[in-house]
Amino acid sequence: MAEETFKALLVSRDADKKQSVAFTELTDADLMEGDVTVAVEATTINYKDGLAITGKSPVVRHFPLIPGIDFAGTVTASTNPEWKAGDKVILNGWGVGEVHHGAYAQKARVKGEWLVPLPDGMSARDAMAIGTAGYTAMLCVMALERHGITPERGSIVVTGAAGGVGSVAISVLSKLGYHVIAVTGREAEHGYLRDLGAAEILPRDELSTPGRPLGKERWAGGVDAVGSHTLANVLAMTSYGGAVAACGLAQGMDLPASVAPFILRGVSLLGVDSVMAPRALRLEAWKRIARDLDHAKLAALSTTMPFDALINAAHDIVEGKVRGRLVVEM
Template sequence: MPETFKAILVSRDEDKKQSVAVTEMTEADLMEGDVTVAVEATTVNYKDGLAITGKAPVVRRWPLVPGIDFAGTVLSSSNPGWKAGDKVILNGWGVGETHYGAYAGRARVKGEWLVPLPQGMSAHDAMAVGTAGYTAMLCVMALERHGITPQRGPVVVTGASGGVGSVAVAILSKLGYHVVASTGRGAESAYLTGLGAAEIISREELSAPGKPLAKERWAGGVDAIGSTTLANVLSMTSYGGAVAACGLAGGMDLPATVAPFILRGVSLLGIDSVMAPKALRLEAWKRIRTDLDLAKLKALSTTIGFDDIIDAAGDIVAGRIRGRVVVDM
C-alpha cells in the first residue's frame, strides 16, 4: 500500500459554503510538478488564516491544501537543479492558493519555485522567518535601493507585532536604523524593544483619517497594513523618502492624496513576494542569513504541531498572534 500522510483540505459545496477537514492523502493525490518534497516545517501566515477561515478569497482552486510556504528535504526530482536529499525552501508562486500547499506531509512543486536552505539554517529557522520574514527582507532591500540609509533618519514599521513587522524591526535595527514600531497592542512594547525598536507608537496615531501632508517624522517605512494607516505614513514621510508597502491587514483601499508625491518627492514602493524572480529570492535569503539575528527568532516565534494549524489560522485573522508561528511537521 502507498504511504499515507495527513493533510488539511479546504472545500466548498454547490452553494459556495466552505469547509475544512483533515484527511489522509498519498503522493498520487498531489498536483503536478517535477520535485517532491517531504515537508519538515511550515508556518501560519495571515494569508493562510484567510484561506482556512474563508474570510477573503485567497483560495482559487477547489478543493485545495493551503499553506503558502515550507521547508523540507527533496524526496525525488526530475528537475536538473535538484536531487534527493537537497534542503529547500518554498515561498509563494500560488502554492496554497491555486496549487496544493504546505499543510500536508508531502508537496509536489515545480523546481524553479524552490531555493536552497541557507547554510547554518534549519527548516525550523527558515519557517520562523517564513514568507512574512522573506517579505520583510524584500522591503528592506527596496528601501536600500532607494537610498534610505540609517543616516537618512528614522524608519517606521506598521503592524510591528505581526509576522512581517516583527522581522522588519529585527532586521532594520541590526542594520543600524532608528526603528519606530507602530502596534495596536501596547502590551507588546517590551517584545518590540527586545527586537530592537527604538520607539513604540500606538496604532491609533496612524489609523484615523489625517492630513494630506503632515509633519515629517521618518525617512522611510515598511507597511503591512494599507488603507488609512499607509496614507498617514506617506503623509509623514520626509522629503525624498520612501515607503515599502506589502500588506493589507487594514484594508485594500488607499485614501491618500498626491501631496506627498508631488510636494515632497516621496516614493511608494510596491513589494510582491509571491512572484518575485529567483535572483531576488536568493539575495533575500542570503541577506536574511547575515542580517537577521537568528537568536531573535526564538523571541519572535512560537512552535505548534500539525493539529494546531486550524485554530492558529483563526487566531491570526483575529489578531491574536504575535510574531511568527512555526509548524513542526
C-alpha cells in the same frame, strides 16, 4: 498493496460555495503536477494563510486544495536537473496554497524553479520562523536600500509591528543601524518590540484613522503591512525624498491618500510582492536573511506549534491575536 498515505489539511467548497476545512489522509496520486517531491518538515502560518483557512478572503482559488504558502523540507524525488534527493529546500509563494496544493501536508510536489536552497547553518524550523513574512520584510528592507534610504537619512516606521512582517523588519532594520519606530495597537507587546530593536513605539490609533493630506515630517521611510488609512498617514508624514515599502493589507486594500506627499515632498511608494518575485531576488533575500537577521532574536519572535493546531491558529492570526511568527512542525 495499499498505497501509503500522508496527513494533510484540505479546504473544500460545497455546491453553495460554502467553504469547509478538515484534516484528512491523502496519497501521492492526490498531489498536483511538478518535477520535485518534498518531504515537508516545517511550515508556518502567515496572515494570508489565516485568510485562506477561515475563508475571510478568497485566497484559495482551486477546490479542493491543500493551503499553506511556505514550507521547508527535504527533496525525496526529482526529475529536475537542479535538485536531487536529499537536498534541503525552501518554498515561498508562486501560487502554492492558492491554486496549487500547498504546505499543509507531509508531502508536496512542486516545480523545481519554485524552490530555493536552504541557507547553510539554517534548519527547516529556522526557515519557517522567517517564512514568507520574514522574506517579505527583507524584500522591503532591500527596496528601501535601493532607494537610498540609509540609517543616516532618518527613522524608519514599521506598521503592524507585532505581526510577522513587522517583527522581522524591526529586527533586521535595528541590526543594520536604523532608528526604528514601531506602530502597534497592542500595549502588551511593547517590551517584545523593544527587545527586537524598536527605539520608539507609537499607538496604532495615531495612524489608523483619516488624517491630513500632508503631516509633519516624522520619518525617512517605512515598512507597511497594513494599508488603508495607516499607509496614507505614513506617506503623509514621510520626509522629503523618503520612501515607503508597502506589502500588506491588514487594515484594508484601499488607500485613501492624496498626491500631496508625492508631488510636494518627492516621496516614493515602493510596492513589494513576495509571491511572484524573480528567483535572483529571492536568492539575494535569503542570503541577506542568513546574514542580517539576529538568530537570538529569531527564537524570541517565533512560537512552535503542532500540525493539528493549524485551524485555531488561522482564526487567531486573522483576529490579530498572534505575536511574531508561528512555526508548524510536521
